Amino acid sequence: FTPTGGGGTYILRWTVSAPGCTDVVDEVEISVLTSTTAIATPSAQTTCTGEAITEIVLSSPVTGTTFTWTRDNTVSVTGIAASGTTNISGSLVNTTNSAVTVTFTISPTAGTCTGPDITATVVVNPIPNAVATPNGQTICSGEAITTIALTGDVAGTVYNWTRDNAVGVTGISASGSGNISGTLTNITNAPITVTFTIVPSYTNAGETCTGAPITATVIVNPTPNVVATPSSQTICTGSTITTIALTGDVVGTVFNWTRDNAMTVTGIAASGFGDISGSLTNTTNSAITVTFTITPSYTNAGETCLGIPITASVVVNPIPN
Numbered sequence: 001f002t003p004t005g006g007g008g009t010y011i012l013r014w015t016v017s018a019p020g021c022t023d024v025v026d027e028v029e030i031s032v033l034t035s036t037t038a039i040a041t042p043s044a045q046t047t048c049t050g051e052a053i054t055e056i057v058l059s060s061p062v063t064g065t066t067f068t069w070t071r072d073n074t075v076s077v078t079g080i081a082a083s084g085t086t087n088i089s090g091s092l093v094n095t096t097n098s099a100v101t102v103t104f105t106i107s108p109t110a111g112t113c114t115g116p117d118i119t120a121t122v123v124v125n126p127i128p129n130a131v132a133t134p135n136g137q138t139i140c141s142g143e144a145i146t147t148i149a150l151t152g153d154v155a156g157t158v159y160n161w162t163r164d165n166a167v168g169v170t171g172i173s174a175s176g177s178g179n180i181s182g183t184l185t186n187i188t189n190a191p192i193t194v195t196f197t198i199v200p201s202y203t204n205a206g207e208t209c210t211g212a213p214i215t216a217t218v219i220v221n222p223t224p225n226v227v228a229t230p231s232s233q234t235i236c237t238g239s240t241i242t243t244i245a246l247t248g249d250v251v252g253t254v255f256n257w258t259r260d261n262a263m264t265v266t267g268i269a270a271s272g273f274g275d276i277s278g279s280l281t282n283t284t285n286s287a288i289t290v291t292f293t294i295t296p297s298y299t300n301a302g303e304t305c306l307g308i309p310i311t312a313s314v315v316v317n318p319i320p321n
Helices: none
Strands: 008-016 024-032 037-043 044-048 057-059 065-069 100-110 120-126 131-133 134-139 149-151 156-162 175-177 183-186 192-204 208-211 216-221 226-229 232-236 245-247 256-260 272-273 288-300 303-306 308-317
Touching: 008 192, 037 120, 044 208, 120 192, 120 208, 131 216, 134 303, 183 216, 216 288, 226 308
Parallel strands: 044 120, 134 216, 232 308
Antiparallel strands: 008 024, 037 057, 065 100, 100 120, 131 149, 156 175, 156 192, 192 208, 192 216, 226 245, 256 272, 256 288, 288 303, 288 308
């Protein structure tokens, strides 16, 4: 017996007839319970760990249907109970470093009849992190930096970065992704700290999750220079030279110098630093040119940077007899 009107109460009546006999009529009352189904909206979604899911609304074409549900992966994903009876909502926290799919199994019931189970899924992406190695370094202007390797716990993470001070320091672009490498040139006369800000992101199942930004710094020291005043002069043996004043554009520069012809011309040491002064005595009978080679150096944050050497000369004439 298959009723065509859906659930409800039906009367099944029949008549028994035989020649010469009175018809016998009998009937039976049959109650037919209606089966039910469940609908989950949405049936699939993706979120980042810690975010509220889009509420999963449970409905049925059969009035009066109730629902019970359970979920899996309750150890690796926390935040929503393991079971319930109403629409599904809340936040899911993925405690692993990989995407985890949480499956909700929903059972509908109408009266004493249970319909087929359905499922709704939530893919919970992890939040990526970033580690920069090294996260701090100092270089001289024009040098290649030690490559800043970017790593993290979540496989497939993309590391996007930007940097500041792109006007005062050139050589590496203002933004990029992946490990950071290249040469930085400081075009000023003072040290500049370049800060790279790195943002990790992870994309899976159409959802991009962003982790906390980190920074890595590079101190770029300037290249020192030196000017010698005067750069050349002539004296008589035994006379005091005009002090050679050493200056430069970078504050804190040290000017180291050496000189040649120390055997034939005496009086000023073979090496020193700072302004050059003193007397020179020519021990020969010919004019001798003493050349001072001056090298500027600048030290900051544990890194010493050298500038281009220059020379200053003193012609030392002998005394005639």
